[in-house]
Amino acid sequence: xxxxxxxxxxxxxxxxxxxxxxxxxxxxxxxxxxxxxxxxxxxxxxxxxxxxxxxxxxxxxxxxxxxxxxxxxxxxxxxxxxxxxxxxxxxxxxxxxxxxxxxxxxxxxxxxxxxxxxxxxxxxxxxxxxxxxxxxxxxxxxxxxxxxxxxxxxxxxxxxxxxxxxxxxxxxxxxxxxxxxxxxxxxxxxxxxxxxxxxxxxxxxxxxxxxxxxxxxxxxxxxxxxxxxxxxxxxxxxxxxxxxxxxxxxxxxxxxxxxxxxxxxxxxxxxxxxxxxxxxxxxxxxxxxxxxxxxxxxxxxxxxxxxxxxxxxxxxxxxxxxxxxxxxx
Amino acid sequence: xxxxxxxxxxxxxxxxxxxxxxxxxxxxxxxxxxxxxxxxxxxxxxxxxxxxxxxxxxxxxxxxxxxxxxxxxxxxxxxxxxxxxxxxxxxxxxxxxxxxxxxxxxxxxxxxxxxxxxxxxxxxxxxxxxxxxxxxxxxxxxxxxxxxxxxxxxxxxxxxxxxxxxxxxxxxxxxxxxxxxxxxxxxxxxxxxxxxxxxxxxxxxxxxxxxxxxxxxxxxxxxxxxxxxxxxxxxxxxxxxxxxxxxxxxxxxxxxxxxxxxxxxxxxxxxxxxxxxxxxxxxxxxxxxxxxxxxxx
Numbered sequence: 001x002x003x004x005x006x007x008x009x010x011x012x013x014x015x016x017x018x019x020x021x022x023x024x025x026x027x028x029x030x031x032x033x034x035x036x037x038x039x040x041x042x043x044x045x046x047x048x049x050x051x052x053x054x055x056x057x058x059x060x061x062x063x064x065x066x067x068x069x070x071x072x073x074x075x076x077x078x079x080x081x082x083x084x085x086x087x088x089x090x091x092x093x094x095x096x097x098x099x100x101x102x103x104x105x106x107x108x109x110x111x112x113x114x115x116x117x118x119x120x121x122x123x124x125x126x127x128x129x130x131x132x133x134x135x136x137x138x139x140x141x142x143x144x145x146x147x148x149x150x151x152x153x154x155x156x157x158x159x160x161x162x163x164x165x166x167x168x169x170x171x172x173x174x175x176x177x178x179x180x181x182x183x184x185x186x187x188x189x190x191x192x193x194x195x196x197x198x199x200x201x202x203x204x205x206x207x208x209x210x211x212x213x214x215x216x217x218x219x220x221x222x223x224x225x226x227x228x229x230x231x232x233x234x235x236x237x238x239x240x241x242x243x244x245x246x247x248x249x250x251x252x253x254x255x256x257x258x259x260x261x262x263x264x265x266x267x268x269x270x271x272x273x274x275x276x277x278x279x280x281x282x283x284x285x286x287x288x289x290x291x292x293x294x295x296x297x298x299x300x301x302x303x304x305x306x307x308x309x310x311x312x313x314x315x316x317x318x319x320x321x322x323x324x325x326x327x328x329x
Numbered sequence: 330x331x332x333x334x335x336x337x338x339x340x341x342x343x344x345x346x347x348x349x350x351x352x353x354x355x356x357x358x359x360x361x362x363x364x365x366x367x368x369x370x371x372x373x374x375x376x377x378x379x380x381x382x383x384x385x386x387x388x389x390x391x392x393x394x395x396x397x398x399x400x401x402x403x404x405x406x407x408x409x410x411x412x413x414x415x416x417x418x419x420x421x422x423x424x425x426x427x428x429x430x431x432x433x434x435x436x437x438x439x440x441x442x443x444x445x446x447x448x449x450x451x452x453x454x455x456x457x458x459x460x461x462x463x464x465x466x467x468x469x470x471x472x473x474x475x476x477x478x479x480x481x482x483x484x485x486x487x488x489x490x491x492x493x494x495x496x497x498x499x500x501x502x503x504x505x506x507x508x509x510x511x512x513x514x515x516x517x518x519x520x521x522x523x524x525x526x527x528x529x530x531x532x533x534x535x536x537x538x539x540x541x542x543x544x545x546x547x548x549x550x551x552x553x554x555x556x557x558x559x560x561x562x563x564x565x566x567x568x569x570x571x572x573x574x575x576x577x578x579x580x581x582x583x584x585x586x587x588x589x590x591x592x593x594x595x596x597x598x599x600x601x602x603x604x605x606x607x608x609x610x611x612x613x614x615x616x617x618x619x620x621x622x623x624x625x626x
Binding site: 052054084085087088089092093095096097100101102103104105106114115146162 | 533539
């Protein structure tokens with residue numbers, strides 16, 4: 001189990017500092033695909049950086065810690081501070097854009113073996129890589145190519161192969177399908193799901209595409225303005241969302257046979273520069289009342305394993321239809 | 330099932346032929362350039378073994394002999410064989426050029442890549458030094474230095490000064506490449522897969538800048554040979570050592586044109602031009618080759 005304890009991640013700039021992730025606590029069970037959803041700037045990618053242990057200036061961890069639930073050779077707890085040593089062995093990363101994630105002037109085969117421990121036999125590893133990429137539906141010769149000789153889908157498959165070759169316990173995928181067209185997108189998602197089923201590891205998948213979450217994830221975290229607003233099983237989140245923001249996100253998805261115009265979520269997320277009071281979604285929320293504007297709701301378990309941070313995440317609120325009204329300034 | 334298997338197989342072979350490793354085909358410019366360079370390098374390195382005469386020894390032969398089978402380019406007003414003097418001159422100039430260029434390339438690449446990638450205080454200090462060296466003009470410095478050591482500075486000193494004042498510009502260019510490279514996703518990926526800073530600089534940034542570095546290396550050979558020749562012509566290099574510049578110095582000093590010993594002055598000029606042509610063709614040809622390999626040409 002990966003445990004995030006009250007993560008506060010701060011970017012320090014010349015203008016001042018800003019908490020891009022502001023107090024997120026989470027327990028991620030092993031062997032699932034966790035989706036992180038939310039709009040741009042809500043802290044998804046920053047949270048990923050923190051989980052990966054890549055906290056470098058200007059980002060810093062002001063509070064909180066990450067526990068990965070596995071131990072090093074000497075039996076010590078592996079935390080965000082020493083996870084670096086296990087990069088790509090126990091925790092790996094699939095980047096957003098495969099276009100620029102491979103060095104364009106180096107053959108892919110060399111990129112596979114470049115950063116192995118010197119003790120390993122590179123030729124032998126390369127044979128294993130060849131066999132492995134074949135499993136991922138790539139021609140084994142593909143690794144002899146330069147990146148520009150492959151298509152976008154093939155390149156992303158190569159990235160998946162790189163990230164999964166050592167069978168890590170945790171794989172972070174930051175919008176792994178964003179730059180691809182829908183057909184390739186689907187095949188990459190299916191590949192990830194298939195690999196996860198085989199290796200039984202944990203995949204954390206960031207995407208702003210709710211469709212991707214619906215297809216691929218077991219559990220979901222919805223973030224809004226640096227906070228976790230809802231966390232639970234994906235199925236429950238899609239069928240019975242607790243937080244109005246999640247509901248509005250889901251309602252904005254088109255469905256086949258429904259030709260009504262889709263409603264977006266009006267307004268914009270609050271600026272993190274200003275001091276924030278009350279629920280961060282209150283200004284855009286059709287259910288917001290005085291309580292919401294005064295008190296910040298905590299992430300509370302409303303159903304077993306289903307958390308939400310909303311004062312009205314109870315039955316009554318869920319029954320009430322959401323009227324998107326005039327947005328308050 | 331069968332059909333899909335078949336399809337996949339045919340697909341695989343199609344990509345297979347596409348990706349077959351091809352030895353890069355040398356383009357015409359590169360071939361010509363390498364041929365010219367090979368001619369000079371092999372000629373100037375091998376031929377000295379076939380003569381027992383010290384070419385800079387004066388009065389070895391009669392003065393101002395015309396071209397003949399004995400003296401391919403005749404002899405000069407100092408009684409030296411022009412052909413053999415030229416062979417040694419090309420050799421010395423090449424050795425100086427390559428050594429200086431090698432030092433400059435290594436220093437500027439290391440400084441540039443590390444400054445650009447690491448940033449921070451390290452970069453600021455390096456760039457301060459680089460900018461200082463860029464603004465100091467080399468040639469006047471060399472003139473002053475040569476004057477200080479009374480017109481006969483050692484060959485090594487000349488090379489040293491060229492290195493000290495020649496590395497900065499390359500470092501600045503390489504740094505700017507590293508600056509843009511460090512924001513690239515593949516550098517992040519390398520870091521994420523546990524690469525150390527040194528690994529990233531040598532395995533990710535260096536290959537990317539390699540073709541530029543090669544071209545710059547060749548151009549720096551030109552710069553070094555040129556600079557030494559310029560100093561020699563005005564008598565500020567060590568003119569006792571045969572170089573492409575010192576031949577010209579002696580030829581001009583003894584009015585080779587007026588006494589009709591044309592080969593004395595024409596031969597080094599032709600050799601210099603040819604050598605420069607060879608270096609130029611190699612550098613542009615290599616540029617084209619690496620562009621083809623990257624798939625942009």
